[in-house]
Amino acid sequence: MAVPVDDAAPAAPTPPPGPPPRGFRSAELGWPRLDRIPHPPRRVPWLGDVLGVSVRTPVQDSMAIGRRLGPVFRRKVLGKEIVFAWGADVVADLCDESRFAKHVGLGVANLRPVAGDGLFTAYNHEPNWQLAHDILAPAFGRTAMAAYHPLMLGVARRLVERWDASERAGEAVDVPGDMTRLTLETIARTGFGHDFGSFERDRPHPFVTAMVGSLTFAQRRNVVPPPLLPLVLPRAARRNAADIAYLERTVDEVVRARRAAGVAGDGNSDGDGDLLDRMLATAHPVTGEGLSDENIRRQVITFLVAGHETTSGALSFALHYLALHPDIAARARAEADRIWPDGAEPSYEQVAKARYLRRVLDESLRLWPTAPAFSREALADTELAGGHLVRRGGWALVLTLMLHRDPAVWGDRADDFDPDRFLPEAVRARPAHVFKPFGTGARACIGRQFALHEAVLVLGLLLRRYDLHPDPGYRLRVGERLTLMPAGLTLHLTRRPDRPGA
Numbered sequence: 001m002a003v004p005v006d007d008a009a010p011a012a013p014t015p016p017p018g019p020p021p022r023g024f025r026s027a028e029l030g031w032p033r034l035d036r037i038p039h040p041p042r043r044v045p046w047l048g049d050v051l052g053v054s055v056r057t058p059v060q061d062s063m064a065i066g067r068r069l070g071p072v073f074r075r076k077v078l079g080k081e082i083v084f085a086w087g088a089d090v091v092a093d094l095c096d097e098s099r100f101a102k103h104v105g106l107g108v109a110n111l112r113p114v115a116g117d118g119l120f121t122a123y124n125h126e127p128n129w130q131l132a133h134d135i136l137a138p139a140f141g142r143t144a145m146a147a148y149h150p151l152m153l154g155v156a157r158r159l160v161e162r163w164d165a166s167e168r169a170g171e172a173v174d175v176p177g178d179m180t181r182l183t184l185e186t187i188a189r190t191g192f193g194h195d196f197g198s199f200e201r202d203r204p205h206p207f208v209t210a211m212v213g214s215l216t217f218a219q220r221r222n223v224v225p226p227p228l229l230p231l232v233l234p235r236a237a238r239r240n241a242a243d244i245a246y247l248e249r250t251v252d253e254v255v256r257a258r259r260a261a262g263v264a265g266d267g268n269s270d271g272d273g274d275l276l277d278r279m280l281a282t283a284h285p286v287t288g289e290g291l292s293d294e295n296i297r298r299q300v301i302t303f304l305v306a307g308h309e310t311t312s313g314a315l316s317f318a319l320h321y322l323a324l325h326p327d328i329a330a331r332a333r334a335e336a337d338r339i340w341p342d343g344a345e346p347s348y349e350q351v352a353k354a355r356y357l358r359r360v361l362d363e364s365l366r367l368w369p370t371a372p373a374f375s376r377e378a379l380a381d382t383e384l385a386g387g388h389l390v391r392r393g394g395w396a397l398v399l400t401l402m403l404h405r406d407p408a409v410w411g412d413r414a415d416d417f418d419p420d421r422f423l424p425e426a427v428r429a430r431p432a433h434v435f436k437p438f439g440t441g442a443r444a445c446i447g448r449q450f451a452l453h454e455a456v457l458v459l460g461l462l463l464r465r466y467d468l469h470p471d472p473g474y475r476l477r478v479g480e481r482l483t484l485m486p487a488g489l490t491l492h493l494t495r496r497p498d499r500p501g502a
């Protein structure tokens, strides 16, 4: 394994006390012995570690580099140096909430022009994070989830209608496109009572196009300093401004319609309805404070984006693997037939009983965690496994994609798809913090149960109804735009024999 180190690099000066500065913090500021951390062998002056990598696949390139360099490594691109971590010991340290917290930097900070101090992009110290978290957490509890279930089923029925039509016409289905339709409609209906009409459109809804546009543009902030973007990429910057304006207009319209309907904030609501109802009508139980209009706008955008993009990828990868492994699909289907024997639609409680399907989903999220990395920063000077020193404010990117394939934890065949890795006894035998598709700690995913319920429900419904046939020429290609998605994935379907209600 090549482990280049810089000879006798000088220790960086200790940063001044006070809150860590915002904006990008290069690794020299936080890692006094950066010289001990390997980087790719051939650094190009000024450009950095760019040989053999592509701007389109930064995460997969980092995984390949991580395999060569080991559990802690660094990459420098255009003067920005980043420390990556994927070894189980080091990640366990980084997940220790008494020493580390979420770091809002890089890809997440780039989203601030769109999502501001919404839950996902808020800095830990911003008061709106705690306020919104406390107001919205009950919207993901058991009672709320049970109320979303019939709405989720309703959206899934529309997907099935679309897939039935494709099956009758002998056409392949566009898996990522249809999973995006499904998950966008699901979060829009359950969260905000809104219908984007995605299933009635052949092309993606303009909201999706604007969202993809602004996510792609956000990535460019990694390469070009934000103040220079309008000068270097004037057309893209104008397009981005139009995309953000469109997202904001759409959200404002959703909020206006709800206010006009008088559902919340009119004195008749106790704010225990959907997400929007809670945002508009609920006050903090202790302080009595509510969310401002501007913050509600940020939260609605956050939930519409975070609530569908990652789940659609997870469903798409799971369908890819189910189509490739008919034996696994048959086991999952037998379970679905057993839980819903008469072909009736699954009840809320029955979805949680689909343990094997859940393992299929976990295994898909292990191989392709659709949010492939998260960042952690040190709360005080500390030392990581392996003797790496980190200063307060120093941060690392946890490469979940590689953590989930660490051969020391997952074995020699870590790249193989095997849902039985998630049998309860296998899970118990593994150390903590080795499976992190939903992040960690206080800033872990608030929508985890929502995503899991939706995905297991939909996979069960689809498997009961169709046999899935892969395109024999298809080789998995993974697209990256903050989240991961199988690119160009299509499947052929055949209807299974009709059973009552199926």
Ligand code: HEM
Residues within 6 Å of the ligand: 102, 108, 119, 120, 121, 133, 187, 302, 303, 306, 307, 308, 310, 311, 314, 369, 370, 371, 373, 374, 375, 436, 437, 438, 439, 440, 442, 443, 444, 445, 446, 447, 448, 450, 451
């Ligand atoms: C398979 C699907 C999903 C995956 C893999 C996923 C993954 C993640 C991860 C890794 C984080 C932490 C990011 C960080 O530390 O920087 C996160 C946070 C978040 N997710 Fe998800 N997510 C999924 C579905 C959802 C859904 C369905 C919703 C909403 C309905 C949602 C809303 C959020 C929000 C609001 C946060 C920020 C939480 C906070 O900081 O307080 N996610 N998600």
